[in-house]
Amino acid sequence: MPELPEVEYGRKVAEKSCAKKVIQEVHCDNDSIVFENKLPAEIKRALVGRRVLEICRRGKFLWFELDKTPWPIFHFGMTGSFHTPDQPTIQLESGPTVESSQWPPRFTKIRLVMDDGCELAMTNSRRLGRIRLSPNPLEDPSIAKLGFDPLIDMPALESFQESLGKRKGNLKGLLLNQSFAAGVGNWIADEVLFQAGIAPTRRANTLGAEESLNLYDALTKIVKTAVELDADKSRFPNTWLFHHRWGQNQEAQTAEGETIEFAQIGGRTTAWVPSRQR
DNA sequence: CTCAGTGTTCAGTG
């Protein structure tokens, strides 16, 4: 479940079960795709016996700061998440359900056992996620080129507006671009444009001052709210497009009864409300 | 059997 709020929740889960503890056991699936050809033995050698100092996140990437490098970097891809034995699993809107009763869960790629007995597992059913080791995650190419993270270093309004003015593409594509706003994914991009009242096809450099302010406020608020709710979808306000956008059915309507349209914009299925978004 | 999908990367284009 992988946009910024879901990954941030994963960070908290990992923090609770692993921070300040020593990794006692590492159980790795021998998956050449997720582990990028690294063998379980190499992963274990780097992790077993290490103390976890801190769990860090930027955009949709997570990494563990250990008492000794290299450090593990985790990316959930389309379907990954962290689990602990009694942690209630957050249900995906679409996609696999993980039986909370079984441990380790189905599709577990790596499982850590800490020195106090706590466990953490990462699942990844569709194998677009990645786990790799890095001597310095901030210099890992995929993390180094990320843009601002709306939760960590949202720019000042003025510089946000200035950067919009330099972009010629449509806003949906720009919001999905991780080198612009790190951590924004498909549902957040649609939610932001919906709440800001701006059409996903609008070119970034055509926004007026009020529109870019609305965009800025919507992005800030939606991310902050979703993170505060631990990415628990059932607690998102009913006025959010989020609850009404799934399935791409013709009948789809917002809480107010407005018609939801679906289109391919920015390379992704986009849900939007033409009567409200200009 | 077919297809969509909460993501990233990379090749191709202008």
Add this chain to the structure above:
DNA sequence: TCACTGAACACTGA
């Protein structure tokens, strides 16, 4: 060189 676009990747569940 840079901004932008579209296809490829993997595979489960509907």
